[in-house]
Amino acid sequence: MYSFNFGVIEANADKFLYGLALGLGLALAAIVVGTLIGLACAFATRARARLPRMLVSGYVSAIRNTPLLVIVLFAYFALPQIGIKLGKYETFIVSLAIYSGAYLTEVFRAGLLGVPKGVVDAGRAIGLTGLQVALHVISPIMLRNSLPALGSTFISLFKDTSLAAVIAIPELTYQARKLNTETFRVAEAWATASVLYLSTCLIIAAGLRQLERRFPKF
Amino acid sequence: MDKRKFALLAGIAAMVMASGFGNTALAEGRLEQILQRGKLIVGTGTGNPPWHFRDEAGDMKGFDVDVAKIVAKGLFGDDTKIEFVNQASDARIPNIVTDKVDMTCQFMTVTAERAQQVNFTIPYYREGVGLMLGAGGKYKTHEEMKTAGSAVTVSVLQNVYAEDMVHYALPGAKVDQYESIDLAYQALNSGRADAVATDMSSLQWFMKQNPGKYVDAGYGWGPQTYSCAIKRGDQDFLNFVNTALHEALTGVEFATYAASFENWFGVKPPEPKIGFPSELR
Numbered sequence: 001m002y003s004f005n006f007g008v009i010e011a012n013a014d015k016f017l018y019g020l021a022l023g024l025g026l027a028l029a030a031i032v033v034g035t036l037i038g039l040a041c042a043f044a045t046r047a048r049a050r051l052p053r054m055l056v057s058g059y060v061s062a063i064r065n066t067p068l069l070v071i072v073l074f075a076y077f078a079l080p081q082i083g084i085k086l087g088k089y090e091t092f093i094v095s096l097a098i099y100s101g102a103y104l105t106e107v108f109r110a111g112l113l114g115v116p117k118g119v120v121d122a123g124r125a126i127g128l129t130g131l132q133v134a135l136h137v138i139s140p141i142m143l144r145n146s147l148p149a150l151g152s153t154f155i156s157l158f159k160d161t162s163l164a165a166v167i168a169i170p171e172l173t174y175q176a177r178k179l180n181t182e183t184f185r186v187a188e189a190w191a192t193a194s195v196l197y198l199s200t201c202l203i204i205a206a207g208l209r210q211l212e213r214r215f216p217k218f
Numbered sequence: 219m220d221k222r223k224f225a226l227l228a229g230i231a232a233m234v235m236a237s238g239f240g241n242t243a244l245a246e247g248r249l250e251q252i253l254q255r256g257k258l259i260v261g262t263g264t265g266n267p268p269w270h271f272r273d274e275a276g277d278m279k280g281f282d283v284d285v286a287k288i289v290a291k292g293l294f295g296d297d298t299k300i301e302f303v304n305q306a307s308d309a310r311i312p313n314i315v316t317d318k319v320d321m322t323c324q325f326m327t328v329t330a331e332r333a334q335q336v337n338f339t340i341p342y343y344r345e346g347v348g349l350m351l352g353a354g355g356k357y358k359t360h361e362e363m364k365t366a367g368s369a370v371t372v373s374v375l376q377n378v379y380a381e382d383m384v385h386y387a388l389p390g391a392k393v394d395q396y397e398s399i400d401l402a403y404q405a406l407n408s409g410r411a412d413a414v415a416t417d418m419s420s421l422q423w424f425m426k427q428n429p430g431k432y433v434d435a436g437y438g439w440g441p442q443t444y445s446c447a448i449k450r451g452d453q454d455f456l457n458f459v460n461t462a463l464h465e466a467l468t469g470v471e472f473a474t475y476a477a478s479f480e481n482w483f484g485v486k487p488p489e490p491k492i493g494f495p496s497e498l499r
Contacts, residue, residue, distance in 0.1 A: 177397065182378045
């Protein structure tokens with residue numbers, strides 16, 4: 001019979017919290033870059049020219065059909081052997097950003113599809129330029145449309161930072177695994193990591209719901 | 219019959235009986251049991267090259283296996299008269315104590331604590347931690363790495379003493395812990411680490427599999443002695459196994475031992491010095 005002992009968790013609380021903070025930092029950096037990629041690609045799908053649309057659809061299907069772990073391992077171990085070497089953290093952030101960029105492209109594209117054509121026409125009618133319509137008419141509506149899907153993408157992005165453990169980045173999963181090998185407190189280590197992931201995700205979700213509620217309705 | 223004669227006879231009878239019992243006791247010793255049985259039963263594992271593993275043909279191979287074969291050859295003049303019992307590391311002592319095996323040779327680290335439960339034979343290998351570098355890399359030796367301080371990254375298999383283990387040899391080095399040793403090797407290949415630190419025997423085996431690609435930094439630390447173990451209390455059998463091993467390390471069977479050593483670790487063991495026996499110096 002397994003007897004619980006959370007003393008080791010208490011003694012290593014600082015490591016768990018450091019791991020959690022590191023995971024949040026990685027996610028935040030990836031979200032910023034991924035959102036930029038997603039926005040650019042989503043607008044590119046609306047372009048009249050065929051090339052940008054084809055490039056974006058190629059990128060989205062290639063990345064969405066490859067496991068993130070494979071992308072991370074490829075970027076960390078394989079790229080340096082063909083001469084592309086970023087640091088450990090940079091490698092992970094770039095991998096996660098490129099990965100999330102593909103999902104965010106789809107999120108924003110769906111948001112764009114939900115922008116009524118009449119509103120765009122109205123913008124043109126009052127003499128706005130194409131860029132002004134995109135910035136002041138399309139973007140706010142698209143963002144409003146995208147918010148719910150955006151929230152779930154952000155949350156899964158944060159959970160994906162657990163994969164950084166594989167390339168020796170000392171985030172939450174790494175700390176839990178380390179404590180597990182060191183103390184054999186397997187249930188305590190993974191339970192603590194689960195609870196930390198769960199509660200952090202719930203907090204992020206609640207924050208995003210608040211944002212959704214406060215966002216101006218159209 | 220006077221009393222003195224009676225006492226003398228009784229004394230002789232007692233001596234005969236005692237020596238007779240002594241003989242039966244000897245006949246029931248492990249050595250005689252094994253000789254009567256016609257094969258040696260050895261406990262070892264199957265999944266740890268270069269120590270003990272099954273090759274493609276399903277045959278037991280490895281350095282532990284070869285050491286056991288040396289003992290079998292000493293018993294029967296035939297190193298195939300041996301039965302291997304597959305056991306996990308945590309079964310090493312229990313299987314000896316419960317007579318499931320005559321002897322265990324399974325990279326077993328000698329500790330005084332374990333010696334309270336089993337008898338260890340003389341050692342056949344001294345394990346330690348080593349550093350493996352890429353051939354033609356930035357660093358060539360342990361000294362260079364030590365001087366470079368925190369500029370050095372060492373990849374290791376995640377374990378309890380990983381940080382302390384590396385810092386003993388390289389106090390300033392950064393330590394990246396991976397969840398499998400393959401990833402630690404891969405980190406070296408990808409230039410993510412300057413060296414891999416792990417058991418010297420694993421490094422030597424890996425270097426043997428990949429000739430010319432890696433070099434040993436020339437420093438080993440964290441010694442651990444590997445010996446076979448037998449059940450406690452049979453000094454006669456212990457003497458026999460010790461003799462067989464001793465003569466493999468320093469005597470007539472040295473060629474067998476040396477060939478096996480070189481086969482698994484890629485380097486020759488030092489030749490025994492001819493003349494005065496060095497162990498008695």
